[in-house]
Amino acid sequence: MSDFSDSNAVEKDPMTSDTTLVLPHLGEAEKGFQVRIEVVGDPIQDTEVQFSAEKEIDPEDDEWLGSPAHPRNWPATKKWTNMAIVSFYTCLPPLTSSMMAPGLQQIGQHFHETNPTIIAMSLSIILLAWVFSPLIIAPLSEMYGRRWLYHISNLLTLAFSLGCAFAPTMGSLIGFRFLSGIASAAPLALGGGSVADLFAEQDRASAMAIYILGPLLGPVIGPVAGGFVVQTIGYKYVFIIIAAISGVLAVLSIPFMDETYAPVVRMKYDIASGDPEKARNARRHLGPDVELGRWKFLWVNLSRPVILLTHSFICFILNLYMALVCGIYFLMFATFSELFTHTYGFDIGTSGLAYLGLGIGSIIASVFGARSSDKIYAYYRAKNNGVGKPEMRIPVLIIGSLFVPVGLLWYGWSADAKIHWIMPIIGTAIYGSGLMTCFLPVTLYLIDAFTYAASVTSAATVFRNMLGFTFPLFGSQMYKVLGVGGGNSLLAALAVVIGIPFPVWIWYKGEELRSRNPLNR
Incomplete structure (x- = not known):
């Protein structure tokens, strides 16, 4: 993540009416430079965005970068306190999405719903909300800061979770689940940006591993707890418990969480400096410039994730692979309960324990991935x-991409052959370790390669959550036709085709491609 380092400026050509918006930033790898975004013609109508680098000459930058107020210069205790809060926040959305998984059959019975696609949609609809919401939340954080977006997201999640608990129909339950997804997307969209706010590139892997543990362990802890909750007191209390967790998190986080986005922090720093000129121009780090206009500036920021996703092949292919891997991950959540209850005779409570394989594999891989990276x-x-x-992040990705198909084949064929229940769980542990070992370097690569960390990580969620929403809808039908072994073999083949050659290609050609594409840093 690169920080703004100087005032925004707009240059207007009187002959052509072309507008150039200068959005300065300063990153560890390019200290003393700024990014120029040139919008040719009308900034709303046209989509052509050109980036160029020019030498930064503002002497205030050295003062700001060395200031104790800069988030990367905070004491370690303050950094890790904020990082821990972010990790707790990022654990809640996947917990919200998955804790009801063991209760799908009970939900279907309660609402007299027999269509398996509708029942699965009540689980995965939240992922559809995550497709769109981060595209708005992340750019807003790069305009107004991250802190209150976290808090507002959490409080709305509390409200909509209670709506899910007392929904009178299946349709209203799905509707509240969608609204809960809209509200809860902020931590997933902003977490990578928060890591980049606080840590330089060489110190980022360990912090990123802690951040990623939340999104990966939430879906594991959720079904384990949810299985026993559903079995003992009913599915409604799954949502009541989520609301209670949101309330506790709000009480703990609101007093102790700090704003980490450097331009907002710098604005406050300039205001508090006692220099009237700095205080007067404090908002220049955020914009919008008077000539550009607030709505045009808002459009430039909100369109940024889509531009990154559609104009950078590296961003597209890495996100396509992670979308496939995460889509399979959520497919497992939608089908575990049925598999382990019908094939291995688990009850609803103990079927939640089947998700532990994914969690154990993810924890092991997070330690390995962070240290190795x-x-x-x-x-x-x-x-x-x-x-x-x-590109120095890619070797870990290459290793992780080998574990994914191995875990899928192990899990699928051991379950298909009805070998002892521990064997498919071991397969899911291998898959979970591959997922984590891939997720970490991909996220680090995107943050290192692009200026706007929150925007690029929110763009990454589009593919992931789109496939996470769709995979559970056809998963049961696929396994009925191909069997668990055959279905997982198909998924493993896709993981090999997309996941193995492209990381190798990026290792050799990524820097060359980035140098030719102005969207890459």
């Missing part, structure tokens, strides 16, 4: 005269 990055950085590159 830091060491490999430091090794190649040292070989490159101390200059880091995003």
Whole structure:
């Protein structure tokens, strides 16, 4: 994540009416430079955005970068306190999405719903909301800051979870689940940006591993707890418990969480500096410029994630692979309960324990991935005269991409052969370790390679949640036709085709492609 470092400026050509919006930033790898975004013609009508670098000459930048107020210069205790709060926040949305999974059959019976697609949609509809919501939330955080978006998201999640608990019909339950998804998307959209706010590239992997544990462990803890809740006191209390967790999190986080987005922090720093000129121009780091106009400036920011996703092949292909892997992940959540109750005779409560394999694999891989990523990055950085590159994240991704198909085949064929229940769970643990080992370097690569960390990570959620929504809808039908072994073999083949050659290609050609594409840093 690169921070704004100077005032926004708009240059207007009187002959052509073309507008150039200068959005300065300052990153570890490009200190002393700023990004120029040139919108040719009408900034609302046209989509052509050109980036160029020019030398930064503002002497205030050195003062700001060395200031204790800069988030990357905060004491370690303050940094990790904020990082822990972010991790708790990011654990809640996937907990919200998955805790009801063991109760799908009970929900269908309660609402007299027999269509398996509608029942599965009550689980996965929240992922459809996550497709759209981050595209708005992340750019807003790069205009007004991140802190209150976290808090507002959490409080709305509390309200809509209670709506789910007391929904009178299946349709209203699905509607409240969708609204809950809209509200709860902020931590998933902003977490990567918060990591980039607080930590430089060489220190980022460990913090990112803690952040990613939330989204990966939430869907594991949720079904384990949800299974026993559904079995003992009913599915409604799943949503009541989620609302209670949101309330506790609000009480703990609102007093202790700080704003981490550097332009907002710098605005407050300038206001508090005692310098009347700085105080007068404090908002220049955020804009909008008077000439550009508030609505045009808002359009430029809100369109940024879509531009990143559609104009950068690296961003597109990495997100396509993670979308496939995460889509399979949510397919497992939708089908575990049926598989382990029907094939292995688990009851609703103990069927939730089947999700532990994914959690154990993710935890092991998070430790391995963070340490390996830091060491490999430091090794190649040292070989490159101390200059880091995003491609130095790729070796860990290549390793992780091998685990994904192995885990899928192990899980699918051991369940198909009805071998002891521990065997498919071991397969899911292998898959979970592959998922985590892939997720970490992909997220780090995107943050390192693009200026706006929150926007690029929110763009990444589009594919992931789109497939996460659709996969459970056809999963049961696919397994009925192909069997668990055959269906997982098909998914493993897709993971091999997309996941293995492209990371190798990015390792060799990624820097060249980034140098040709102005959207990449």
